[in-house]
Amino acid sequence: MIIKNGLVYYKGKIVKRDIEIEGNKIVKIGKNLEGESYNAEKKLILPGLVNTHTHLAMTLLRGYADDLPLNEWLEKYIWPVESKLKGEDVYYGSLLGIIEMIKSGTTCFNDMYFFMDKTANAVVKSGIRGVLNHGCIELFDSEKGEREIKESLKIMKICEKNERTSFMFGPHSPYTCSKGFLMKIKDLANKYQKYIHIHVSETKNEVENIEKEYKMKPMEYLKDFLDKNVLIAHAVHLTKSEIKILKEKNVKISHNPVSNLKLSSGIAPIPELLKNDILVSLGTDGTASNNSLNVFEDL
Ligand SMILES: [Zn+2]
Structure with a gap:
Protein backbone atom coordinates (compact mmCIF):
# COMPACT_ATOMS: atom_id res chain seq x y z
CA MET A 1 0.00 0.00 0.00
CA LEU A 46 1.68 11.98 11.33
CA PRO A 47 2.68 9.05 13.52
CA GLY A 48 -0.37 7.60 15.32
CA LEU A 49 -1.33 9.35 18.55
CA VAL A 50 -1.18 7.49 21.87
CA ASN A 51 -4.01 8.20 24.34
CA THR A 52 -2.54 7.30 27.73
CA HIS A 53 -5.65 7.42 29.92
CA THR A 54 -9.06 6.13 28.85
CA HIS A 55 -12.08 4.19 30.12
CA LEU A 56 -13.24 3.18 26.67
CA ALA A 57 -16.59 1.55 27.33
CA MET A 58 -17.73 4.83 28.95
CA THR A 59 -18.62 5.92 25.41
CA LEU A 60 -21.96 4.37 26.38
CA LEU A 61 -22.26 6.90 29.23
CA ARG A 62 -21.34 10.00 27.26
CA GLY A 63 -23.48 12.89 28.51
CA TYR A 64 -25.01 10.72 31.23
CA ALA A 65 -24.04 13.09 34.06
CA ASP A 66 -22.81 16.59 33.25
CA ASP A 67 -21.69 19.65 35.20
CA LEU A 68 -20.85 17.86 38.45
CA PRO A 69 -17.72 17.61 40.59
CA LEU A 70 -15.86 14.26 40.56
CA ASN A 71 -17.15 12.80 43.86
CA GLU A 72 -20.80 13.39 43.16
CA TRP A 73 -20.35 12.43 39.50
CA LEU A 74 -18.72 9.09 40.45
CA GLU A 75 -20.73 8.11 43.51
CA LYS A 76 -24.22 9.27 42.56
CA TYR A 77 -24.22 8.61 38.83
CA ILE A 78 -21.29 6.73 37.27
CA TRP A 79 -20.62 3.88 39.73
CA PRO A 80 -24.33 2.92 40.09
CA VAL A 81 -24.87 2.73 36.31
CA GLU A 82 -21.52 0.96 35.76
CA SER A 83 -22.56 -1.75 38.20
CA LYS A 84 -25.32 -2.64 35.71
CA LEU A 85 -23.03 -2.97 32.68
CA LYS A 86 -22.49 -6.46 31.26
CA GLY A 87 -19.58 -7.88 29.29
CA GLU A 88 -21.41 -7.40 26.01
CA ASP A 89 -21.98 -3.68 26.81
CA VAL A 90 -18.26 -3.25 27.41
CA TYR A 91 -17.47 -4.97 24.11
CA TYR A 92 -19.71 -2.66 22.07
CA GLY A 93 -18.78 0.41 24.11
CA SER A 94 -15.12 -0.37 23.45
CA LEU A 95 -15.68 -0.85 19.72
CA LEU A 96 -17.53 2.47 19.55
CA GLY A 97 -14.64 4.18 21.38
CA ILE A 98 -12.10 2.55 19.06
CA ILE A 99 -13.93 3.87 15.96
CA GLU A 100 -13.80 7.38 17.44
CA MET A 101 -10.09 7.07 18.24
CA ILE A 102 -9.09 5.72 14.83
CA LYS A 103 -11.09 8.49 13.13
CA SER A 104 -9.17 11.12 15.11
CA GLY A 105 -5.69 9.64 14.58
CA THR A 106 -5.13 7.53 17.70
CA THR A 107 -3.49 4.16 17.10
CA CYS A 108 -2.75 3.10 20.69
CA PHE A 109 -4.54 3.65 24.01
CA ASN A 110 -4.13 2.77 27.68
CA ASP A 111 -7.45 1.67 29.16
CA MET A 112 -8.59 1.00 32.71
CA TYR A 113 -12.01 -0.63 33.09
CA PHE A 114 -13.65 -3.99 33.78
CA PHE A 115 -14.65 -6.92 31.52
CA MET A 116 -11.32 -6.17 29.86
CA ASP A 117 -11.41 -9.53 28.07
CA LYS A 118 -14.21 -7.94 26.02
CA THR A 119 -12.14 -4.82 25.33
CA ALA A 120 -9.30 -7.16 24.24
CA ASN A 121 -11.71 -8.75 21.72
CA ALA A 122 -12.63 -5.28 20.42
CA VAL A 123 -8.92 -4.40 20.02
CA VAL A 124 -8.20 -7.62 18.12
CA LYS A 125 -11.21 -7.09 15.85
CA SER A 126 -10.38 -3.46 15.01
CA GLY A 127 -6.64 -3.33 14.27
CA ILE A 128 -5.79 -0.71 16.93
CA ARG A 129 -3.28 -1.39 19.74
CA GLY A 130 -4.45 -1.40 23.35
CA VAL A 131 -2.75 -1.46 26.74
CA LEU A 132 -5.41 -2.97 28.96
CA ASN A 133 -5.75 -2.84 32.75
CA HIS A 134 -8.43 -4.32 34.94
CA GLY A 135 -9.40 -1.39 37.19
CA CYS A 136 -8.88 -2.75 40.70
CA ILE A 137 -11.29 -1.25 43.24
CA GLU A 138 -10.31 -2.98 46.47
CA LEU A 139 -12.31 -0.71 48.83
CA PHE A 140 -10.04 -1.69 51.78
CA ASP A 141 -11.50 -5.22 51.70
CA SER A 142 -8.75 -7.84 51.40
CA GLU A 143 -11.03 -10.53 49.96
CA LYS A 144 -12.21 -8.15 47.25
CA GLY A 145 -8.54 -7.27 46.72
CA GLU A 146 -7.68 -10.93 46.05
CA ARG A 147 -10.51 -11.15 43.49
CA GLU A 148 -9.24 -8.00 41.76
CA ILE A 149 -5.72 -9.45 41.56
CA LYS A 150 -7.05 -12.73 40.16
CA GLU A 151 -8.97 -10.85 37.46
CA SER A 152 -5.88 -8.72 36.66
CA LEU A 153 -3.73 -11.84 36.18
CA LYS A 154 -6.45 -13.35 33.97
CA ILE A 155 -6.44 -10.24 31.76
CA MET A 156 -2.61 -10.27 31.70
CA LYS A 157 -2.70 -13.79 30.23
CA ILE A 158 -5.37 -12.81 27.66
CA CYS A 159 -3.27 -9.83 26.55
CA GLU A 160 -0.30 -12.13 25.87
CA LYS A 161 -2.31 -13.92 23.18
CA ASN A 162 -2.24 -11.08 20.64
CA GLU A 163 0.62 -8.82 19.57
CA ARG A 164 -1.64 -5.73 19.66
CA THR A 165 -2.82 -6.16 23.24
CA SER A 166 -0.52 -5.55 26.19
CA PHE A 167 -1.17 -5.27 29.91
CA MET A 168 -0.63 -2.88 32.81
CA PHE A 169 -1.80 -3.30 36.39
CA GLY A 170 -4.59 -0.81 37.17
CA PRO A 171 -5.19 -0.13 40.87
CA HIS A 172 -7.84 2.59 40.60
CA SER A 173 -6.57 5.15 43.14
CA PRO A 174 -5.27 5.61 46.71
CA TYR A 175 -8.84 6.41 47.84
CA THR A 176 -10.26 3.12 46.54
CA CYS A 177 -7.22 0.90 47.31
CA SER A 178 -5.34 0.45 50.58
CA LYS A 179 -1.60 0.98 50.81
CA GLY A 180 -1.11 -2.74 51.49
CA PHE A 181 -3.01 -3.59 48.31
CA LEU A 182 -0.99 -1.09 46.28
CA MET A 183 2.28 -2.61 47.56
CA LYS A 184 1.01 -6.08 46.58
CA ILE A 185 0.33 -4.78 43.08
CA LYS A 186 3.81 -3.27 42.98
CA ASP A 187 5.35 -6.66 43.87
CA LEU A 188 3.32 -8.33 41.11
CA ALA A 189 4.30 -5.63 38.61
CA ASN A 190 7.97 -6.24 39.47
CA LYS A 191 7.52 -10.00 39.26
CA TYR A 192 5.88 -9.88 35.82
CA GLN A 193 7.80 -6.77 34.63
CA LYS A 194 4.66 -4.73 33.98
CA TYR A 195 3.76 -1.06 34.39
CA ILE A 196 1.16 0.31 36.82
CA HIS A 197 -1.55 2.84 35.92
CA ILE A 198 -3.32 4.73 38.74
CA HIS A 199 -5.38 7.90 39.33
CA VAL A 200 -3.74 10.22 41.89
CA SER A 201 -4.36 13.81 43.04
CA GLU A 202 -7.17 14.45 40.61
CA THR A 203 -9.17 16.72 42.93
CA LYS A 204 -8.47 19.03 45.83
CA ASN A 205 -10.92 17.07 47.94
CA GLU A 206 -9.01 13.79 47.37
CA VAL A 207 -5.74 15.45 48.43
CA GLU A 208 -7.35 16.93 51.57
CA ASN A 209 -8.81 13.55 52.57
CA ILE A 210 -5.42 11.84 52.28
CA GLU A 211 -3.82 14.64 54.28
CA LYS A 212 -6.51 14.32 56.96
CA GLU A 213 -6.18 10.55 57.15
CA TYR A 214 -2.40 10.08 56.90
CA LYS A 215 -0.98 13.57 57.75
CA MET A 216 0.90 13.50 54.47
CA LYS A 217 0.55 14.75 50.90
CA PRO A 218 -0.50 11.99 48.44
CA MET A 219 2.94 11.61 46.81
CA GLU A 220 4.58 11.39 50.25
CA TYR A 221 2.03 8.75 51.26
CA LEU A 222 2.78 6.83 48.04
CA LYS A 223 6.55 7.36 48.13
CA ASP A 224 7.52 3.68 48.48
CA PHE A 225 4.93 2.65 45.88
CA LEU A 226 6.10 5.08 43.20
CA ASP A 227 8.84 4.22 40.72
CA LYS A 228 9.75 4.48 37.04
CA ASN A 229 7.11 1.90 36.12
CA VAL A 230 4.18 3.94 37.50
CA LEU A 231 1.98 6.09 35.25
CA ILE A 232 -0.15 8.56 37.21
CA ALA A 233 -3.32 9.88 35.60
CA HIS A 234 -4.20 13.51 36.47
CA ALA A 235 -1.67 14.74 39.12
CA VAL A 236 -3.53 18.06 39.16
CA HIS A 237 -2.79 19.15 42.72
CA LEU A 238 0.94 18.94 43.49
CA THR A 239 3.29 20.78 45.82
CA LYS A 240 6.92 21.54 44.95
CA SER A 241 8.11 18.77 47.26
CA GLU A 242 5.75 16.29 45.60
CA ILE A 243 7.09 17.23 42.17
CA LYS A 244 10.57 16.53 43.58
CA ILE A 245 9.40 13.03 44.58
CA LEU A 246 7.94 12.41 41.10
CA LYS A 247 11.25 13.46 39.55
CA GLU A 248 13.37 11.36 41.93
CA LYS A 249 11.22 8.29 41.34
CA ASN A 250 11.02 8.93 37.56
CA VAL A 251 7.21 8.61 37.63
CA LYS A 252 5.31 9.19 34.36
CA ILE A 253 2.23 11.44 34.09
CA SER A 254 -0.90 11.27 31.92
CA HIS A 255 -2.29 14.81 31.64
CA ASN A 256 -6.07 14.97 31.01
CA PRO A 257 -6.84 18.69 30.63
CA VAL A 258 -10.35 18.47 29.16
CA SER A 259 -11.55 15.97 31.78
CA ASN A 260 -9.97 18.02 34.58
CA LEU A 261 -11.81 21.13 33.43
CA LYS A 262 -15.13 19.39 32.77
CA LEU A 263 -15.16 18.03 36.35
CA SER A 264 -13.80 21.34 37.74
CA SER A 265 -10.84 19.41 39.15
CA GLY A 266 -8.29 22.10 38.29
CA ILE A 267 -5.28 22.65 36.04
CA ALA A 268 -2.21 20.43 36.41
CA PRO A 269 1.15 22.23 36.80
CA ILE A 270 2.50 20.96 33.47
CA PRO A 271 5.17 23.66 32.89
CA GLU A 272 6.58 22.82 36.33
CA LEU A 273 6.60 19.07 35.56
CA LEU A 274 8.30 19.63 32.19
CA LYS A 275 10.88 21.94 33.77
CA ASN A 276 11.77 19.01 36.03
CA ASP A 277 12.12 16.63 33.04
CA ILE A 278 9.12 14.56 34.13
CA LEU A 279 7.63 12.61 31.23
CA VAL A 280 4.13 13.92 30.47
CA SER A 281 1.74 12.36 27.95
CA LEU A 282 -1.87 13.17 27.05
CA GLY A 283 -5.05 11.31 27.89
CA THR A 284 -8.71 12.07 27.28
CA ASP A 285 -10.14 10.05 30.21
CA GLY A 286 -13.53 8.42 29.54
CA THR A 287 -16.07 10.22 27.36
CA ALA A 288 -18.42 10.71 30.31
CA SER A 289 -15.88 13.18 31.72
CA ASN A 290 -14.68 14.66 28.44
CA ASN A 291 -17.33 13.96 25.78
CA SER A 292 -14.65 13.06 23.23
CA LEU A 293 -11.74 10.64 22.70
CA ASN A 294 -10.07 13.03 20.24
CA VAL A 295 -6.56 13.73 21.58
CA PHE A 296 -6.25 16.79 19.28
CA GLU A 297 -8.88 18.51 21.45
CA ASP A 298 -6.69 17.94 24.52
CA LEU A 299 -3.64 19.16 22.59
ZN1 LIG B 1 -9.84 8.15 34.72
Missing part, protein backbone atom coordinates in the same frame (compact mmCIF):
# COMPACT_ATOMS: atom_id res chain seq x y z
CA ILE A 2 1.26 3.47 -0.89
CA ILE A 3 0.07 6.68 0.75
CA LYS A 4 0.53 9.21 -2.05
CA ASN A 5 0.98 13.00 -2.20
CA GLY A 6 0.80 13.63 1.55
CA LEU A 7 2.95 16.07 3.51
CA VAL A 8 5.61 14.29 5.56
CA TYR A 9 8.14 15.48 8.14
CA TYR A 10 11.26 14.16 6.42
CA LYS A 11 14.94 14.97 7.11
CA GLY A 12 14.02 18.03 9.15
CA LYS A 13 11.47 19.52 6.73
CA ILE A 14 7.79 19.15 5.88
CA VAL A 15 7.76 17.97 2.24
CA LYS A 16 5.46 16.17 -0.19
CA ARG A 17 6.40 12.48 -0.37
CA ASP A 18 4.86 9.05 -0.98
CA ILE A 19 5.07 6.42 1.76
CA GLU A 20 5.18 2.71 0.97
CA ILE A 21 3.91 0.31 3.63
CA GLU A 22 4.39 -3.44 3.76
CA GLY A 23 2.46 -5.25 6.49
CA ASN A 24 2.84 -2.97 9.50
CA LYS A 25 6.14 -1.33 8.43
CA ILE A 26 7.11 1.74 6.42
CA VAL A 27 9.55 0.38 3.81
CA LYS A 28 10.11 3.41 1.59
CA ILE A 29 9.62 7.19 1.53
CA GLY A 30 10.08 8.72 -1.92
CA LYS A 31 8.54 10.39 -4.97
CA ASN A 32 6.25 8.83 -7.60
CA LEU A 33 6.05 5.41 -5.94
CA GLU A 34 3.88 2.95 -7.88
CA GLY A 35 1.26 0.48 -6.64
CA GLU A 36 -2.09 0.30 -4.89
CA SER A 37 -2.46 3.69 -3.30
CA TYR A 38 -4.46 6.05 -1.11
CA ASN A 39 -4.44 9.72 -2.13
CA ALA A 40 -3.44 11.90 0.84
CA GLU A 41 -3.32 15.18 -1.15
CA LYS A 42 -3.53 18.21 1.20
CA LYS A 43 -3.13 15.97 4.26
CA LEU A 44 -0.33 15.88 6.82
CA ILE A 45 0.90 12.36 7.63
